[in-house]
Each structure stands twice: as C-alpha cells, then as structure tokens.
Amino acid sequence: MAGRPLVTAAAHAAGVERLRASYRAVPAGATVRLAKPTSNLFRVRARTGVPGLDTSGLTGVLAVDPVARTADVAGMCTYEDLVAATLPHGLTPLVVPQLRTITLGGAVSGLGIESASFRNGMPHESVLELDVLTGTGEVLTASPEQHADLFRAFPNSYGTLGYATRLRIALEPVAPYVALRHVRHYDLDALLATLGEVVASGSLDGVAVDYVDGVVFSAEESYLCLGTLTDRPGPVSDYTGADIYYRSLQHPHGTRHDRLTTLDYLWRWDTDWFWCSRAFGAQHPRLRRWWPRRHLRSSSYWRLLALEQRLGLVDRVERLRGRPPRERVVQDVELPLERSAEFLRWFLAEVPVEPLWLCPVRLREDWPLYPLPPGRTFVNVGFWSTVPAGATEGETNRAVERCVRDLGGHKSLYSDAYYEQDEFDALYGGEDYRVVKKAYDPDGRFLDLYAKAVRRR
Numbered sequence: 001m002a003g004r005p006l007v008t009a010a011a012h013a014a015g016v017e018r019l020r021a022s023y024r025a026v027p028a029g030a031t032v033r034l035a036k037p038t039s040n041l042f043r044v045r046a047r048t049g050v051p052g053l054d055t056s057g058l059t060g061v062l063a064v065d066p067v068a069r070t071a072d073v074a075g076m077c078t079y080e081d082l083v084a085a086t087l088p089h090g091l092t093p094l095v096v097p098q099l100r101t102i103t104l105g106g107a108v109s110g111l112g113i114e115s116a117s118f119r120n121g122m123p124h125e126s127v128l129e130l131d132v133l134t135g136t137g138e139v140l141t142a143s144p145e146q147h148a149d150l151f152r153a154f155p156n157s158y159g160t161l162g163y164a165t166r167l168r169i170a171l172e173p174v175a176p177y178v179a180l181r182h183v184r185h186y187d188l189d190a191l192l193a194t195l196g197e198v199v200a201s202g203s204l205d206g207v208a209v210d211y212v213d214g215v216v217f218s219a220e221e222s223y224l225c226l227g228t229l230t231d232r233p234g235p236v237s238d239y240t241g242a243d244i245y246y247r248s249l250q251h252p253h254g255t256r257h258d259r260l261t262t263l264d265y266l267w268r269w270d271t272d273w274f275w276c277s278r279a280f281g282a283q284h285p286r287l288r289r290w291w292p293r294r295h296l297r298s299s300s301y302w303r304l305l306a307l308e309q310r311l312g313l314v315d316r317v318e319r320l321r322g323r324p325p326r327e328r329v330v331q332d333v334e335l336p337l338e339r340s341a342e343f344l345r346w347f348l349a350e351v352p353v354e355p356l357w358l359c360p361v362r363l364r365e366d367w368p369l370y371p372l373p374p375g376r377t378f379v380n381v382g383f384w385s386t387v388p389a390g391a392t393e394g395e396t397n398r399a400v401e402r403c404v405r406d407l408g409g410h411k412s413l414y415s416d417a418y419y420e421q422d423e424f425d426a427l428y429g430g431e432d433y434r435v436v437k438k439a440y441d442p443d444g445r446f447l448d449l450y451a452k453a454v455r456r457r
Contacts, residue, residue, distance in 0.1 A: 004081055007060035012074060015057015016131075016139060016165050022054035023137055032135075032445050034163065053133075058165055061085040069171040070128065075105030075164035083266060091171040092262070094120035098269040099298045105164035109157055110414055111370060113332070113380050115211035115227060117361040118199045124155035125364050126170045132162040135441025139165055153436040156369035156428065158413060160449045161440055175229035177236065178211065178265040180258040182249045183224045188341045191222045192379070196337050198226065199360050199377050211265070214358035215249055219348050222358075223249045227265060236261055239271055241293055244283055246275050246355065273298040275355060276384055280304050326386035328416065329353055329396050334361065334378040335409040343381065343407055351396060357382035368432040369449075372410060394418045413453040424450050 007015075026032050033052045055076045062072040066089040073082055079093070080100035086092055093104075097112040107123040108130070120126065129143035132150060142151035154161060183204075185191035191214065198204050198212050204226060211227030236259045239245035245268045248258065260268065272283065280301060281287045288296075329351065335343045337360070344356065359380040363372050372378055387396050398418050404411050410427065411417070417424075424430065433449060 004060060004084070006064075006085065007062050007074060009062070011057065012060075012062055012166070015055075015074065016133075018054045018057050019133060019163075019165065020137060020139070022051065023133065025051065026053075026445075031447060034159065053163065055163075062166065064089060064091070064171075066091060069173070070168055071171055072166060072168050073104050074166060075130075076103050077105075078103055079107070080267075083263070086171055087174075087263060090173055090175075092174050092266070093123065094126040094170055094172050095123045096266050097123065098267075098274070100267055100270050101299045101302075104167055104169070108155060108164060108167065109159055111156055111412055113359050113361055115213040115225070115359060117359060117380075118212055118377070119202070119210075119362075120172070121361065121363045121365075122155070123169075124367070127151075128168045128170060130154065130164045130168070131166040132164055132440075134162040135443060135445040140440075149436050150440055153368055153429070153433060155367050156413065157433070157449060158452055160446045160452055161436060162446065174262050175231045176262055177230050177232065177234075178227045178260050178262055179230045179232075180260065180265075181207075181224075181226040181228075182251070182256040182258065183226065184251060184253055184255070185222045185224065186220050188216070188219055188222065188344050191216075191224065192337060192341050194224060195358070195360055195379070196377065198224070199337075199362065212360060215246060216344060216348075216356040216358060217250070217354060219345065221250070225249060229262070234259060236264070238264070239268060240264065240296065242285075242288060244272055245269065246272065270298050271296050273301045274357060274382075274384065277301055279385075323388065325389045327389040327394065327396055328386050329400070330384045330415045331397070331400060332380055332382045332412040332414070333400065333404045333409055334372060334380050334411075335404065335407055337377040337379055339407040339409070340379040340381070343403060343409070346403055347381070347383070347400075350399065351383070352387055353383045353385040368429040370410065371429060378409070413449075416456075417454045419454055421450055424454060428453075 023032065034055055058074040058076040060074050060077055061082055062074060064071045064085055069091060071082065071086055078101050079096055082104060083092060083096060095112060095114050095116050097107050097114055102112065108127055112123040129141055131139050131141050132154065133139050140147050140150065142154065144151060150161065185194070195214065198209050203209055208228055209226045210229045212224065214222060214224045216222040237243065239248065277283055282291055282296065361378050361380055362376065363374045365374050390396065394416060397416050401411060401418060419427070428449065
C-alpha cells in the first residue's frame with residue numbers, strides 16, 4: 001500500500017498562508033466558513049455567497065515518526081491518506097473513524113468514534129498539540145501546556161473556535177490482520193452484558209479483544225463483532241466488491257469467524273456506508289454487478305445524496321404516491337451502558353429504522369464541550385435513515401433527544417438538533433464555551449456553536 005508523498009514544511013507553510021489570506025479577504029461582519037467541496041455533516045448549511053476559507057494546501061501528512069509513534073498531519077488530511085502513510089510503519093491512529101474521507105481536523109473538532117474507542121476514547125484524546133486559526137486571524141499552537149483552554153474546548157466546537165491547520169497525534173502498533181468473531185445474541189440485555197464484560201476485561205472467553213462494535217437488526221437478532229489483531233497469515237475475506245460486510249455478520253446461532261487485512265478492517269464500513277448504500281440500489285445483486293468498484297465507497301454515496309437533496313427527488317415521489325414527506329433521522333447518541341437496552345427497546349418500538357450500530361466508548365478525560373464522565377462506559381447507538389414526517393418539524397428527532405436526555409445520554413451534533421438554548425448550554429458546556437469563545441474569537445468572526453448546530457446558519 002503506497003500513500004501520497006509527505007508534504008514538505010515549505011508547502012505546508014504556503015498552505016497556511018493561503019488560508020490566512022482567504023480569512024483576511026472575508027468582509028468584516030460576514031460569516032467565515034471553510035470552502036469545502038464535500039462534508040460528512042448532515043446539517044443543511046445556509047448559503048451566504050461569501051467565499052470560504054482556502055484549505056487547498058492543508059490536505060496531507062507532514063511527518064510520521066515510527067519511533068515516537070506520532071504523526072504530524074494537516075487539518076484537512078483525510079483518514080484514508082493518513083492511514084496510507086502510517087500503516088507501512090505498522091502503525092495507525094488510536095481511533096480511525098469509519099469513513100475514508102473524514103478529515104482529522106473534522107474528527108477532532110466534531111468528535112468521532114470507532115471500535116477501538118473502548119480502549120482509546122475519541123480521536124481528540126490522541127491529539128498531543130494542534131495549530132489553530134483563531135477568530136483574531138492568528139495561528140496559535142494549543143496543547144495541554146499552552147493555550148490549554150483552547151486545546152480542551154476545541155473538541156466538539158465544530159469550527160466555531162477556529163480551524164486546525166496542523167495536528168500532532170499519537171499512533172499505536174497494529175498487526176497485518178484482524179481475526180473477527182461475530183457473536184449472535186437473541187436478547188438485548190444479554191448483548192449489553194457481554195459488551196460490558198468485554199469493555200471491562202479487554203477479552204471474551206480468554207481471547208483478547210482489540211476492537212469491538214455491534215449491530216442490532218431487531219430485539220431478537222443482534223451481534224457483537226470482536227476483532228483481535230494477529231500476525232498469523234491465512235485466507236482473508238473481501239467486502240469491497242460483491243460481498244457486503246454487514247450481511248456477513250448474520251448467522252443462525254453461536255459465533256461466526258472471519259478474517260480481514262487490517263486495512264480492509266479499518267474501511268469495512270466505508271464500502272456500503274455501513275448499510276446506507278441500499279438507498280441507492282447498490283446492494284441489489286444485478287445492479288451491484290455493474291456498479292464500478294471504485295465507486296463502492298462513502299464519498300460516492302455522499303455525492304448522490306447531495307444531488308437528491310438538491311433536487312428533492314424523494315419528497316416528489318412521496319407526494320406522487322399520496323404520502324407525507326420524509327423526516328431525516330440521522331444521529332449518533334451515547335447512552336450509559338446500564339441504560340442502553342432501555343433506549344434500544346424504546347427506539348425499536350417507536351422508530352421504523354434498522355439496523356442500528358453499537359460502539360462502546362470510554363473517555364480518558366473530561367472534555368468541557370462534550371462532558372461524558374471519564375472512565376464510565378457509554379454505548380454509541382448510530383441510526384441513519386428517514387421516517388414519515390410528523391405533524392411538527394423534526395418530530396422523531398425531538399423524541400429521540402428527549403429519550404436520550406431522560407436516560408442520561410448525549411447526542412452528537414453533526415446532524416439535525418432541536419434543543420432550546422438553555423438545554424443546549426447544559427449539555428454542551430455553555431459557560432465554558434462562552435469564556436473560550438470570547439478569548440479566541442472576540443469579534444464573533446466564526447458562528448456560535450448553538451447557531452451552527454441548532455439554527456443551522
């Protein structure tokens with residue numbers, strides 16, 4: 001596997017200067033945004049007509065230090081390019097989000113999660129230092145020792161405190177292969193009890209577990225997917241073509257074993273955007289036979305989704321069939337482990353969306369804008385689909401928010417949110433955020449977090 005050449009210091013410095021020049025060109029009082037051709041956010045952003053920030057020079061890997069196990073990475077570098085640079089050294093980031101085109105800066109400022117999160121928390125917890133373009137136009141280096149308030153508030157700030165131009169992150173050693181066990185459960189309480197055992201011990205039935213996530217197809221059919229790094233060579237499966245990964249999990253009883261290369265394991269969900277590619281017909285056997293293999297990836301589905309949203313095709317079809325428009329229910333929520341079964345039962349009874357993705361996470365520290373107690377096990381539940389629209393805007397999403405709040409959970413902010421300002425502040429570090437916002441963006445050049453996440457400005 002060969003990645004792109006490393007970015008030179010001079011090229012990176014030129015990229016930072018282009019970013020700063022584009023920032024200075026934004027008129028005073030106008031909203032500052034990135035000029036990104038793609039995004040992994042599901043919020044519809046207001047169009048302003050103001051040119052965005054030029055990030056074209058901030059897309060590569062600057063350095064990999066295999067001895068110190070660190071990498072210096074430009075803020076808009078994708079995880080696909082980052083992994084391509086680190087894996088030849090037998091290293092990966094501590095947490096690699098599921099989709100290839102997620103950027104490192106995006107995962108840190110907007111959070112991220114994956115099957116190593118029960119060991120390593122979220123991507124921002126592997127950041128050692130980062131350079132940030134702040135609201136004053138300065139580029140500051142933030143770390144636990146300098147501008148520590150910015151360093152700690154940056155995760156979950158979604159670009160409202162500034163944009164990362166460079167990040168230094170910790171890496172961890174990996175083996176060439178991942179041996180998988182897909183353990184079937186017939187009961188949600190049993191599933192979550194086993195998940196708690198794996199998180200607490202790092203093993204199941206005496207076998208070490210390096211990665212764990214899961215899929216719920218129904219209250220009677222769910223799976224824990226346990227991955228163990230291994231050097232042992234042998235046959236591996238391929239889910240980048242005709243075979244579909246999430247369907248490979250399903251079996252009548254017991255445990256199904258599988259093996260992937262570590263690279264294919266990291267991108268196992270990307271080929272079919274978890275299971276969302278079915279909305280585009282990409283899982284139909286006849287259509288899949290003719291679908292170009294290079295376009296079996298999340299970035300292709302993003303482009304198709306953007307086209308559909310621009311044309312409103314789904315709602316047009318629903319109107320022709322005499323049915324209400326669809327409400328997008330695309331969310332990731334974190335529930336305390338002990339309340340997760342309760343949430344799953346409520347969701348499966350009330351919301352016509354399946355499957356559901358599960359991923360345990362334990363943060364190592366307290367982070368003010370996403371305050372999950374460190375060391376406590378939470379379960380991320382991801383669900384991504386549409387439902388018939390209700391009588392009020394966001395009816396199903398609002399019900400999800402209420403249920404998550406009542407069960408002591410939290411919701412990610414990459415998609416639609418409907419909180420009132422006071423509740424939002426209580427959940428997302430309102431006063432801490434305002435203090436840091438005033439210090440590093442005193443003139444309000446960037447949007448406020450509530451305005452961006454809820455008002456969708």
